[in-house]
Amino acid sequence: MSKQIRVWDLPLRFFHWALVVSVVVALASGLKGNMGLHQQAGLAVVTLLSFRLAWLFLGSTYARIGALLGALPRIPDYLRGNWRKPGHNPLGVLSMGAMLLVLGWQSVSGLFTNDDSVFTGPLYRLIDKADSLMLTGLHRQTFWLLVGLIALHVATVLFYWLVKKNNLVKPMITGNTEQLNEEYKPATGGRWLAFVLSCLFAVGAFYVAQGSWVPKPPPPAPASALPF
Template structure:
């Protein structure tokens, strides 16, 4: 006689604000990419502002949001991360620390992505395009040379975000 399976129970791992911020970032990142490729700079700036707001919201929500949204719930220290990575390379071992949420490497990935998105929007605010047409809204506060550096960092950082 086959063993009876326990009824499955749906468990929400992330709350609504966390889910909305995730999908807002996905959509707005795509909009930023498309608008930059098609020279729609006004829309690119607006979408960039949206990314900046969504990142700041997620950072704030990571400290004061619901339990599963808080960074303290899933970000582990170097020791836990090292043990997790070591378990990954052992045969037949389960590296998962818990069935819900992010593993230690996933948590580091999230922090890296939020950091890169924050850097990307900051670089974009101060970037100076060669002809000045697509310069960031705060570019007038930096020298031309510094603005061009921000533009290069904006381009390199975009490639890093694509790698993530």
């Protein structure tokens, strides 16, 4: 029986699957026009991405930014079939980075959107209406780019599973992967203090994003009494 080692820590795995659920809900509710649910899902995405940003610096070995950036110069080795390291491969880093950047844009831009009728994002009042309408248009246009990146991600996972016989989903559930050689070292770091600090950062991001701190507009002046 092959030896299994820990690669993905529990907070990273929770982030991954919570993000999957939040994005699916956001996309489905946006298509159906359920803007209340769409906004809540968008806030969840903002919170989760903020956690992941902190976890880039505080998480365990293969979740950190150093491991991700360190893989990029090895793209030629990966294309020649010489990549033998755990964690994300170089092309996986590019794919993940692109998806997270687009998700970040979608979730943050959505905070400032409006439908020029009833719905407004929680931070809509912080910018001019013309700028809000511009962001709303870009937010809608980027929708299909995000769908394309998700489709590419799913297709890649299926390709690895069916063609290369490498199940990428299982390690993201169990956290473990097969140790193919001695270069495979188990992940270290990402302890409780790192988790608490990352959660506090995410909670702070949620507080800013949900907009309760934004000053409310003054109530309209009462109409002057009409003479009889």
